[in-house]
Amino acid sequence: MPRRRNEPDVLIETPDGLFCEAGGFHIDPWNPVPKAVITHAHGDHARPGSAAYLCAGPGAGLLRRRFGSDTPIEPLPYGRPLRIGGVTVSLHPAGHVLGSAQVRIEGAGGIWVVAGDYKRAADPSCAAFEPVRCDTFVTESTFGLPIYRWDDTATLMADIAGWWQSNASEGRSSVLFCYAIGKAQRVLAELARDTDRPAFVHGMMLPMIEAYADEGVAMLPVRSATDQPRGTSFAAELILAPLMARGTPWMRRLGSHSDGFASGLMRVRGVRRQRAFDRGFVLSDHADWPALLQTIDETGATRVLATHGHADPLARYLREQGMDTGVIRTAWEGEGAED
Ligand SMILES: [Zn+2]
Numbered sequence: 001m002p003r004r005r006n007e008p009d010v011l012i013e014t015p016d017g018l019f020c021e022a023g024g025f026h027i028d029p030w031n032p033v034p035k036a037v038i039t040h041a042h043g044d045h046a047r048p049g050s051a052a053y054l055c056a057g058p059g060a061g062l063l064r065r066r067f068g069s070d071t072p073i074e075p076l077p078y079g080r081p082l083r084i085g086g087v088t089v090s091l092h093p094a095g096h097v098l099g100s101a102q103v104r105i106e107g108a109g110g111i112w113v114v115a116g117d118y119k120r121a122a123d124p125s126c127a128a129f130e131p132v133r134c135d136t137f138v139t140e141s142t143f144g145l146p147i148y149r150w151d152d153t154a155t156l157m158a159d160i161a162g163w164w165q166s167n168a169s170e171g172r173s174s175v176l177f178c179y180a181i182g183k184a185q186r187v188l189a190e191l192a193r194d195t196d197r198p199a200f201v202h203g204m205m206l207p208m209i210e211a212y213a214d215e216g217v218a219m220l221p222v223r224s225a226t227d228q229p230r231g232t233s234f235a236a237e238l239i240l241a242p243l244m245a246r247g248t249p250w251m252r253r254l255g256s257h258s259d260g261f262a263s264g265l266m267r268v269r270g271v272r273r274q275r276a277f278d279r280g281f282v283l284s285d286h287a288d289w290p291a292l293l294q295t296i297d298e299t300g301a302t303r304v305l306a307t308h309g310h311a312d313p314l315a316r317y318l319r320e321q322g323m324d325t326g327v328i329r330t331a332w333e334g335e336g337a338e339d
């Protein structure tokens, strides 16, 4: 990470992840630490075992369900400044999943914002991204290449609804694979705009859906496909399931079905071909290329550090535009990241 003038960096890279020396905390550490500030509940950001956690208020329920209810988790409302050691920390909506937060840190080295994962597309299941002015902006770059440009959500949701309908008219069920935190609830919230027909979900998704309902997110009513009595027909039904259920005996109960995957990864040709779903829906919870550039511009930052995904091409592009840039390595490179 480049250093500027004689100011200390607000955050430094350590073997456990980004560390704020003046505040004594890590952000999204990948090993247990004394104090962890968490941007959101996905597995590549929120790791168990730390002695204390701080997260945005709406995300605390998800973290508790992941880590256990006795985990010391301090929820902080969006926008409320908190003094930690020699710095002031506040959390601001990142628009990625419920409770996702950008971490703003004001210290002797200026104002830093660590965005975590974020998106700019509207999402009825979480608070909308808010641009935060800063000196140094740490941006994700999961889809940090000019080829990544998302279609609008309404078009994608009409595709999903149309697929469900046409499968139903032929007596098949529709099995939509998606991540259990964020994507499932976003799809259920989007569908609830047009129908109140219940959907089925894999049993392991229920606690995370409940965490959203607890925060007042309106979604389609759901039933556990896992708990239905033997012989239940799922013909014409929509079933949401995590990818790990694909190809397992659990699928047999669903009978004749079409399968689809809702993820930004469906824009990646290799993934599309290799995974061979009947349908791919390019519904991403990350910023696409234009949204990354727009966001970087809106922060007013003079230095941008890219991480998480295509960090090198994004940093190179910004450098060519005359910006001070760098790259932060993470323990989670490549395709393992949840989308
Ligand atoms: Zn994420």
Ligand SMILES: [Zn+2]
Pocket: 042, 044, 045, 117, 308, 337, 338
């Ligand atoms: Zn991530």
